[in-house]
Amino acid sequence: MDADRLGAERAAAQAQIEALTREFDAIVAASQASNADDEHDPEGATIAFERQQVAALLDQARRRLADVDAAVTAVEAGTYGRCESCGRPIAPERLDARPTARTCITCAT
Numbered sequence: 001m002d003a004d005r006l007g008a009e010r011a012a013a014q015a016q017i018e019a020l021t022r023e024f025d026a027i028v029a030a031s032q033a034s035n036a037d038d039e040h041d042p043e044g045a046t047i048a049f050e051r052q053q054v055a056a057l058l059d060q061a062r063r064r065l066a067d068v069d070a071a072v073t074a075v076e077a078g079t080y081g082r083c084e085s086c087g088r089p090i091a092p093e094r095l096d097a098r099p100t101a102r103t104c105i106t107c108a109t
Contacts, residue, residue: 005099006072013065020058027051067100083107 031047074080081090085107094101101108 003072003075006068006075009099010065010068010072013061013068016061017058017065020054020061024051024054024058027054064100067102070102071100 027047027050031051071080074082081092081095082088083090083104084102086104088104088106090101090104094105
């Protein structure tokens with residue numbers, strides 16, 4: 001695996017986390033600055049929904065970063081490209097499509 005590609009994946013994940021964190025903080029700050037009542041204000045449901053949507057995307061981005069870090073660790077250990085379940089090689093096409101794949105197609109299904 002090209003370490004540069006994993007480095008780029010890591011940088012992209014970190015940038016996404018930073019952007020989503022700023023967005024989440026802005027939503028929270030905006031809701032605190034207004035007197036919107038989430039429970040009784042029709043706009044309140046929208047604020048709560050946006051906050052939860054961004055929080056879910058942030059969790060997903062953090063998992064992506066953890067997957068990239070695990071792939072980097074596997075490269076360093078010499079185990080990258082081996083299925084964690086059966087130990088067989090992961091197809092290069094799968095790694096091209098999903099560089100952080102931990103299992104082969106057979107074990108993934």
